[in-house]
Amino acid sequence: VPALVVQNLTKTYDNGFQALKGISLSVEQGDFFALLGPNGAGKSTTLGILSGLVQKTSGSAEVMGADVNADAFNARRYLGVVPQEFNFNQFEKVIDIVITQAGYFGMTQAEAAPRAEELLRALDLWEKRDQQSRLLSGGMKRRLMIARALIHGPKVLILDEPTAGVDIELRRSMWAFMKDLNAAGTTIILTTHYLEEAEQLCRNVAIINHGEIVQNTSVRGLLSQL
Ligand code: ADP
Ligand code: ADP
Numbered sequence: 736v737p738a739l740v741v742q743n744l745t746k747t748y749d750n751g752f753q754a755l756k757g758i759s760l761s762v763e764q765g766d767f768f769a770l771l772g773p774n775g776a777g778k779s780t781t782l783g784i785l786s787g788l789v790q791k792t793s794g795s796a797e798v799m800g801a802d803v804n805a806d807a808f809n810a811r812r813y814l815g816v817v818p819q820e821f822n823f824n825q826f827e828k829v830i831d832i833v834i835t836q837a838g839y840f841g842m843t844q845a846e847a848a849p850r851a852e853e854l855l856r857a858l859d860l861w862e863k864r865d866q867q868s869r870l871l872s873g874g875m876k877r878r879l880m881i882a883r884a885l886i887h888g889p890k891v892l893i894l895d896e897p898t899a900g901v902d903i904e905l906r907r908s909m910w911a912f913m914k915d916l917n918a919a920g921t922t923i924i925l926t927t928h929y930l931e932e933a934e935q936l937c938r939n940v941a942i943i944n945h946g947e948i949v950q951n952t953s954v955r956g957l958l959s960q961l
């Protein structure tokens with residue numbers, strides 16, 4: 736099965752604004768895929784529907800064959816989500832944030848602890864494990880969101896503007912981390928409004944504008960048109 740299949744997806748918000756006008760997309764397993772578009776295009780809305788945070792209006796979305804509504808439990812297990820906004824408990828310790836997330840997926844403490852250590856070491860947060868999340872720098876909070884999203888070993892990782900507002904050094908280390916993760920088999924889908932980010936990382940890209948997919952091609956194909 737593909738990692739992701741979206742068909743004729745629409746979203747009209749309660750105020751009547753149509754943020755998605757019927758988008759269709761397919762992302763193969765192992766891909767590194769960018770959803771590229773200007774602010775307000777509908778990228779976060781799309782990711783919100785995939786991750787179960789936003790209710791779709793019509794159409795369908797599946798993660799690894801699991802419908803995000805009808806089979807939400809499995810769709811969420813297959814998916815790790817890194818939202819744009821920090822949304823942890825400010826007073827919870829770094830290690831506990833990651834372990835708590837593991838609990839939502841039915842992992843025992845014994846399963847979660849070694850995995851949490853591995854992730855926190857890989858993301859250079861292990862030394863901070865006993866600190867409350869409010870004491871972390873912005874860059875550390877970003878990395879913590881990635882660790883939390885990966886604790887249950889998702890097949891597909893979705894990141895919403897992962898490097899927005901991040902300094903160049905952290906951007907490069909996050910790029911390297913994502914490349915390694917993808918090379919090890921995780922499908923990665925990110926939104927960005929930086930063409931350069933898609934160029935550095937991704938194989939395939941869909942461009943969204945005003946709630947419609949205006950182009951869906953390889954990154955190489957896109958660059959050859961410029
Ligand atoms: P849903 O249809 O998914 O339930 P709602 O239309 O109820 O979403 O809106 C969810 C929240 O987003 C509301 O609290 C609303 O105030 C807020 N919101 C409204 N307009 C915008 C906007 N243009 N951009 C971002 N958030 C908005
Ligand atoms: P992007 O992630 O590409 O910047 P979004 O998906 O956040 O775009 O938003 C798409 C459009 O939907 C924008 O015009 C935004 O203002 C609007 N929007 C987002 N959330 C809401 C909401 N809860 N209620 C009404 N409009 C919204």
